[in-house]
Amino acid sequence: MSQLNKVPFFRSAVDESDVERVSSVLRTNFLTTGQVTADFESKLADYTNTGFAVGTMSCTSSMHLCLIAMGVGPGDEVVTTPMSFVATANVIFHVGARPVFADVDLDTGNLAPEQVEAAVTERTKAIIPVHLYGQMCDMEAIGEIAGNYNLHVIEDAAHALEARRNDYGLGSHSNAACLSFYATKNITSGEGGAVVTNDESLADRLRTLRLHGMSADAADRYTGLYRHYDVVNAGWKANMNNIQAALAIGQLERIAQLHRLRINAYNFYHESFAKVQGIALMRRIDNLRHAAHLFTIRVDPDVRDAFLHGLQERGIGVAVNFRPIHLMSHYESNYGCFEGQYPNAEAIGSSTISLPLFPGITIDEQQQVIDAVADIAAELG
Numbered sequence: 001m002s003q004l005n006k007v008p009f010f011r012s013a014v015d016e017s018d019v020e021r022v023s024s025v026l027r028t029n030f031l032t033t034g035q036v037t038a039d040f041e042s043k044l045a046d047y048t049n050t051g052f053a054v055g056t057m058s059c060t061s062s063m064h065l066c067l068i069a070m071g072v073g074p075g076d077e078v079v080t081t082p083m084s085f086v087a088t089a090n091v092i093f094h095v096g097a098r099p100v101f102a103d104v105d106l107d108t109g110n111l112a113p114e115q116v117e118a119a120v121t122e123r124t125k126a127i128i129p130v131h132l133y134g135q136m137c138d139m140e141a142i143g144e145i146a147g148n149y150n151l152h153v154i155e156d157a158a159h160a161l162e163a164r165r166n167d168y169g170l171g172s173h174s175n176a177a178c179l180s181f182y183a184t185k186n187i188t189s190g191e192g193g194a195v196v197t198n199d200e201s202l203a204d205r206l207r208t209l210r211l212h213g214m215s216a217d218a219a220d221r222y223t224g225l226y227r228h229y230d231v232v233n234a235g236w237k238a239n240m241n242n243i244q245a246a247l248a249i250g251q252l253e254r255i256a257q258l259h260r261l262r263i264n265a266y267n268f269y270h271e272s273f274a275k276v277q278g279i280a281l282m283r284r285i286d287n288l289r290h291a292a293h294l295f296t297i298r299v300d301p302d303v304r305d306a307f308l309h310g311l312q313e314r315g316i317g318v319a320v321n322f323r324p325i326h327l328m329s330h331y332e333s334n335y336g337c338f339e340g341q342y343p344n345a346e347a348i349g350s351s352t353i354s355l356p357l358f359p360g361i362t363i364d365e366q367q368q369v370i371d372a373v374a375d376i377a378a379e380l381g
Ligand SMILES: Cc1ncc(COP(=O)(O)O)c(C=O)c1O
Pocket: 057, 058, 059, 060, 061, 084, 085, 087, 088, 130, 156, 158, 159, 179, 180, 181, 182, 192, 193
């Protein structure tokens, strides 16, 4: 599309103070994992009210390392949702286990606990729920299933840094929650991620697994007298570095303000779209703090693509989150997945459109989006 979007899908909230923090790291000559990463991890553990945070390269590597740390591998099954970005299922494939999908609730897109339980077999080792768009799954119910069948739970919290439900937050009904600081996420380090957990031994294992399985990182080896390292397992290369941490740390300090702006924008869309004919909204769950990562509408599947193109033609940035994972060729051909298998995920996947939502979006920009949606709905309706 040659025309520049009048309202981009995403605009970063990185400001001059973040640029300054990154510049100051660049001037120190210590660019890899070090004190700034440790400071970021400590602030992240505080913010999420968890015992430990381990910075990584991505949410994908975080989930992958968690599965390895928990010993999930060939012959095992992991129950997850088809309504997610493909990374959630790919990591299961990459440890040699089998992803087993369970359908979602149609009105929220989150894993339906009763479907999770129905998908558990004697080979199941773990559950990966995804807090879709920023609303936390029913972690009490999922945690109870895990307890009954002795399963690990890894939350895919890529959308859900700020989320809470009832009186609980990330990591309270799971072994670990994995975060994303990808370019368009609620806070960003360009690429980046983290695991937050209350399990100290898991955090320790993740720290070695993220860096080749080495018993000492660069900060340990090169500050003070040189210390030799051992390799205690065949680890990966997935450590968060000081540059990434410096970019994200100021956003984490401003998170209450950034989140308030997202919620305000989310609420404005929600109220405005309630009056527009021809579109449906996802249900907001009661007693929940929404991370407001994505705002989506649902339209008639027969006109969804025309709707997407109509928005683009009017200069509105759009995305689709998500086409269901089980209908991707890799999953159809490797696991025999087929259309009709997870009707709710498919219904969302064929009708959903994500609209621009970011902290700096103006009322005027939102009004342009709302008018464009109403206009197209009337035209196609
Ligand atoms: C639900 C979900 N899980 C995982 C990921 C992967 O995150 P990352 O890019 O940090 O690996 C994404 C990224 O978009 C996502 O939306």
